[in-house]
Amino acid sequence: MKEGIHPKYQPVVFMDSTTGYKFLSGSTKHTTETIEWEDGNTYPLVRVEISSDSHPFYTGRQKFTQADGRVDRFNKKYGLTDENAQE
Template identity: 85%
Template sequence: MKQGIHPEYQQVVFMDSTTGFKFLSGSTRRSQETVEWEDGNTYPLIRMEISSDSHPFYTGRQKFTQADGRVDRFNKKYGLADKNAAK
């Protein structure tokens, strides 16, 4: 591999802005803001709008607004009946 072309990784604390959930991970992102972590060390802080702590898919609060497919919605909208549907 070529030397000097790969970004340098560092430990960074990511924080979910909506819930305050924080986790420590390796990243190439840089930040001027820092935070003291549970181990007593200071790490750069990256704020995020959404994470696994607040995303509806992971929290189980996902809304299923679209139960029908495109064809079913078209048929309902224009009053077309399904020939194979039970009467």
């Protein structure tokens, strides 16, 4: 590999801005903020807006806007039931 062209890979603490959840991971991301981690070492701190702690997919707080199908929505809208459809 060529010397001097690759970014420095180092341990970095990522912090979710909405929940305060922190995790340590390797990254090439550069920041001027630092934080003391649980092991007593100081690592660069990268703030993120969303992580697995706050993302709806991982937390189970998803919105299911189209849970029922087209036929069910049509029947609800026009008041049709299974009893009326068979007659």
